[in-house]
Amino acid sequence: MGGAVGFLSYVAENAGLLLFEFYQQASMVFQCVLLAAIIGITLAIVSYRTPWLAGLTTGTASVIFTIPSLALFGLMIPVFGLGVTPSVIALTIYALLPIVRNAIVGLSTVDPSMVDAARGMGMNRVAILTRVELPLAWPVVLTGIRVATQLTVGVGAIAAYVSGPGLGDQIFSGLARLGGANSLNAILAGTIGIIILALLFDAAFVVIGRFTTARGLRV
Template sequence: MSFWEYVRNRQELLWFETYQHASMVLQCLLLATAIGLIIAIVTYRSKTASAMATGIASVLFTIPSFALFGLLIPVFGLGVTPSVIALVLYSLLPIVRNAVVGMSNVDPSLVDAARGMGMSRLRVLFKVEMPLAWPVILTGIRVSAQLVMGVAAIAAYVSGPGLGDQIFSGLARLGGANAVNSALAGTVGIIILALIFDGFFVLIGRFTTSRGIRG
């Protein structure tokens, strides 16, 4: 059976697994973005605190994915929960690092001017610092999306949802019928999703970044 015949015969399953994969990545990315921005907001004014936050995220990022999933199994079992926890942890580093860098590099004179106009620290954060840092923050989210898209495939190791099941199933049956087609279908699907997500974030950047900053 050719690859295209394999895809056509299993298109319903492949569409479902593609939806699962995209949904898991998007939800984990949103959760990691919320957590990462909170960490950055709390720590970016202090070099020591921001260095500690970035360092912890870096340590988590260096843990091999199979090892992390393996460590999560005894505590959370198999399925969605360990998959989500692992993906969120892997997403944090680019988001935290870029958010800290972006906000800490905002021109202090602009912050002083905003404070001089009577703005509170909270208003300065959300009206001045975060909008100016947004392109850098978005780049971190975009990098995380690409990283997590691939790591999400390994979630099949803990019975997580998504296209990783196609890859693991194919690799487990190498030499058997449609083994290569299965692994290839999962891989191609993830590549396509990664391109779609990247294009989506490019559009977000165009619509949410002011022309002055883009210029």
């Protein structure tokens, strides 16, 4: 009971800071995933019609994804220093793989008969892509973006390692003074905040999927 009371007291006393760090984390995740989605979908559009290029694109993203997150953040320091820039770059790189892979799979598995029918109606390649292929592939693409977002929320906590923004600062500062006053409360506050953020993003994707996916394509 005392632990719960102490935690609630810590949250009440630091509510302003926690809300600010929560906003920082949410903003960072949103911007990184948006940037990764633009890059990833563009790469998929360029490569999905050419099997070897699609394999190269997915393979390259997969290799980068195997780099441990802490190591990737560390590699950013000599080039970009500390702060927001290395955090955004590292998180965007990590978010790319699920988006690129799902976008290529989604576009590659569109029913060829639908494409032939669109071509028979006189549509050019751009029209077929934007009016037929992308809408049909969208549920798979959106799933990739959703996975990338959840991944970025979690890995985003490590951005505190390079003085990045967000709730990771609560976790790292708590670990640095473990055993001291409110160290466990700081760790718990950061962890719970990240869980809440992940749930909110996931709920947002459920709503986005409902309003952007054709009724016949909804799972």
